[in-house]
Amino acid sequence: MDDDSGSRIARELRAWVASAAPGAQLPPTRVLAARHQAGPVTVQKALRTLAGQGLIETRPGVGTFVRAVRATRPADYGWQTAALRAPSASSLAMPTALRTTPNDVIAFHSGFPDRELLPERLVRAALARNARSEAALSRPPAAGLPALQAWFADELRAATPADVAAPTPRDVIVLPGSQSGLSSAFSALAGAGRPVLLESPTYWGAIQAATRAGVSVVPVPSGAEGPDPEELARAFRETGARLFYAQPNYANPTGAQWSPERARQVLDVVRAHGAFLLEDDWAHDFGITTAPTPLAAQDDSGHVVYLRSLTKSVSPALRVAAVVARGAARDRLLADRAAESMYVSGLLQAAALDVVTQPGWERHLRGLRQQLRARRDLLTAALAEHAPQAHVEHVPAGGLHLWARLPDDTNLSRLVADCQAAGVVVAPGTEWFPAEPTAPFLRLSFAGPDPARFPDGVRILGEVIDRHRG
Numbered sequence: 001m002d003d004d005s006g007s008r009i010a011r012e013l014r015a016w017v018a019s020a021a022p023g024a025q026l027p028p029t030r031v032l033a034a035r036h037q038a039g040p041v042t043v044q045k046a047l048r049t050l051a052g053q054g055l056i057e058t059r060p061g062v063g064t065f066v067r068a069v070r071a072t073r074p075a076d077y078g079w080q081t082a083a084l085r086a087p088s089a090s091s092l093a094m095p096t097a098l099r100t101t102p103n104d105v106i107a108f109h110s111g112f113p114d115r116e117l118l119p120e121r122l123v124r125a126a127l128a129r130n131a132r133s134e135a136a137l138s139r140p141p142a143a144g145l146p147a148l149q150a151w152f153a154d155e156l157r158a159a160t161p162a163d164v165a166a167p168t169p170r171d172v173i174v175l176p177g178s179q180s181g182l183s184s185a186f187s188a189l190a191g192a193g194r195p196v197l198l199e200s201p202t203y204w205g206a207i208q209a210a211t212r213a214g215v216s217v218v219p220v221p222s223g224a225e226g227p228d229p230e231e232l233a234r235a236f237r238e239t240g241a242r243l244f245y246a247q248p249n250y251a252n253p254t255g256a257q258w259s260p261e262r263a264r265q266v267l268d269v270v271r272a273h274g275a276f277l278l279e280d281d282w283a284h285d286f287g288i289t290t291a292p293t294p295l296a297a298q299d300d301s302g303h304v305v306y307l308r309s310l311t312k313s314v315s316p317a318l319r320v321a322a323v324v325a326r327g328a329a330r331d332r333l334l335a336d337r338a339a340e341s342m343y344v345s346g347l348l349q350a351a352a353l354d355v356v357t358q359p360g361w362e363r364h365l366r367g368l369r370q371q372l373r374a375r376r377d378l379l380t381a382a383l384a385e386h387a388p389q390a391h392v393e394h395v396p397a398g399g400l401h402l403w404a405r406l407p408d409d410t411n412l413s414r415l416v417a418d419c420q421a422a423g424v425v426v427a428p429g430t431e432w433f434p435a436e437p438t439a440p441f442l443r444l445s446f447a448g449p450d451p452a453r454f455p456d457g458v459r460i461l462g463e464v465i466d467r468h469r470g
Contacts, residue, residue, distance in 0.1 A: 005038045009046035010027040012036070017055050022068035026056065026212045090455045095204050096427040099320070105420075106275045106450070106457030109427040111252070112316050113400060114295045117371060119355060119364040126354035127347075135350035144174025144322070145346060148353045152308060152322040159293055167324050170393035173334050176344045177319035178282060178309035179205050181333075184280050185305060185323070185342065186213035186243070188332040195241040199227055201403075201432035201441070203280065204253045206245050210434075219354025219435045220244070222251070224394035226258040229265040236273040243276045249292035249452040250283035253432045253443040254403045263295050270303050277304050277328065285313035285365060287398040288373045302326040305333075308398075310352050312400075313368075319343065320352040375446040376402070377453075382455040383444075387462030390442060403429070406440040411468060 009032070026032070032043045047064060052055045057067045096109050130136065135145075143149065149172040157166035164334035182205060190196045192214030194463050198206060200219035220227050220235050227246065233240065246266070248258040258266070270277045279295050285371045296306035303327070325333055355361060376395070379402060383390055390404040406412070416428050429441025446454070 006045040006049070007086055008036060009036050009043060010049045013046060013050055014053075014055065015048065017066050020321070021065045024064055024066045026064040027346075036367055043432040053415050055058050065087055070167065095208075095431055096425075099425075102163065103423050104423065106424045106453045106460070107448045108442075108444040108457060109217045109425045110445050110448050111400070112312055112414050116449075116451045117368060117447060118313075118315055119361065120315075122355045122358055123318065123351070124264070126351040126358075130350040130354060134344050135346040138346055140343050140346035140349060143170075143334055144172065144302065144344060145349045147354065148172075148174055148320075148349050149322070151353060156294060156296060156306065156324060158299035161297070164298060167296075167326070171324050171330060172298070173323050173325070173330065173337060174344050174362075175312050175321040175323060175337065176347055176348075177208060177311050178280065178321040178339055179308050181307045181321055182209035182245075182278075182280075182335065182343065183204050183213060184333050185245075185307070186210050187328060188336040189244045189278070189305065190215045190241075191412050194243075195239040197239070197241050197244040198434050199230070199251065201247050201253055201429065202245065203247065203282070204431045206280065207432075207434050210245070217434045219433075220449075221438075222246075222256065223253070224254065224256050225329050225468060226251075226256055226262045229262070229269050229291045231321050233269045233272070234267060236269065236275060241275065242273075243278060244270060245278045245280065246293075247280045247282065248282060248295045250286060250396055250399030252282065253401055253429065253441075255399045257290065257292070257397055257403060258295075260293070263293075263298065267295060267298060271301070275303070279306050281306065281308045282312065283399045285368070286400060288369055288396070289332060289378060290397040292398065296324060299419060302329060302426075305329060310356065313365075314352055314355050318348050318352050318355075320348055338389070360462065362439065372398075372400070372447065375451050378451055379444060379454050379458070382458035386455065386459040387465060389465045390444075390461065400445055402444045403444065404442045404444055406442065406465065407469060408439060409469070410440040410465070412440045415464055415468055418467070419461060422460045422464065423446040424460045424464075426461065 028042050029043050033040045043415065051058060055067060058064045086309050101107050146169060149169040150173045155166045155168045160166040186196060186209055194215055195218050196210055196215040197218050197220050199222035218235055218239050218241060220232055246419055248263055250257055281292065281294050284292050294306060296304040306324040307321065311319050311321060323333055380392060380395055383392060383404065389407055390451045392402050392404050412430065416426055419426050429443055430437050432443065
């Protein structure tokens with residue numbers, strides 16, 4: 001099928017429809033094919049395009065006609081404002097990390113890896129194979145495909161010391177992406193009105209999920225080495241919280257990785273207060289110079305609820321993740337997920353499992369580490385040369401981002417707008433703070449498209465910062 005021919009025919013037919021009377025009949029497909037010197041399939045594609053735009057309509061057995069446009073009065077949706085009341089602050093704006101941008105801009109804002117960092121051939125082959133399997137037509141168990149549950153359990157078991165009881169496949173609940181796991185955890189393990197501790201800064205999606213669950217968010221300051229155990233203990237004492245959300249490995253946005261000693265200290269605090277730690281291991285596959293060790297591997301008493309996603313490392317089209325929990329926490333999480341989405345597509349689960357069990361998966365991860373390291377170092381060097389005003393305190397050992405602090409007198413919203421006007425999209429750090437930001441920050445992704453343009457983008461950023469300061 002010739003896409004260019006289809007587009008040309010659609011344009012010519014659109015011009016004809018614009019001058020035709022409502023109800024006028026279009027010539028048959030064979031006549032249009034001869035007139036435009038194209039195949040009938042190409043003509044049918046052009047007709048479907050016009051039908052999708054509401055310009056024509058097909059009457060089976062009769063023909064294709066120009067759609068009559070009825071005069072209508074302007075719709076009035078004003079009543080909805082009164083019915084819905086004032087929106088919550090978190091629902092007013094699309095997070096910067098989810099915004100799509102034109103191909104000609106230099107994009108430092110995205111939270112998802114560029115396509116060239118994904119195992120494309122593995123994903124395509126897995127989808128093709130499993131589209132012909134039973135998984136394409138059957139309903140999977142609510143907790144997930146048993147084979148995929150076993151894979152997630154085995155991944156965590158591999159990091160578990162011999163003297164700690166490893167998780168079992170039954171402890172695993174497969175999710176339609178980690179965001180749904182966050183929502184369920186805040187609802188099922190805390191509940192509306194209850195306090196939940198969050199690192200600050202932290203993942204914007206966790207802030208949104210907590211807000212929508214109606215919990216009371218309590219920020220706990222966290223830096224390049226993670227949260228201060230004493231500050232965490234004080235927050236538990238003062239609030240009576242029973243849930244702490246954290247990212248011990250390659251935290252988004254700071255890139256922080258807890259040391260083994262800090263991890264033990266935090267886990268001791270959580271145990272002492274009879275609480276849960278919700279561990280978000282979103283960047284498990286993005287280690288660069290270190291290998292992540294899940295905190296959940298040190299716990300067999302049910303204090304750590306472990307969240308692991310494959311969405312970013314396999315494909316954003318395969319939204320598959322898992323939560324590992326034990327005891328009553330597992331049962332409540334499963335009940336919440338069943339009420340929300342019933343089950344995760346068996347086809348997507350089977351395809352994700354297919355990808356991560358192929359021999360090519362480990363080869364892909366080895367190459368990915370090299371690519372991420374080259375991109376990280378390229379962006380770090382560009383900042384040092386062209387925008388030293390954007391200070392990166394901590395070069396992460398893994399993950400996808402740099403966390404850059406700007407001069408204290410920076411007008412962040414103006415700077416972001418001026419960068420975008422100059423063709424560079426950056427993410428303001430305000431979106432990663434559950435309370436007031438401690439300083440102006442930018443989160444800069446080194447996993448975005450076209451790394452060859454990183455130096456140009458950083459040079460523009462440096463010029464904008466200088467202009468603002470001047």
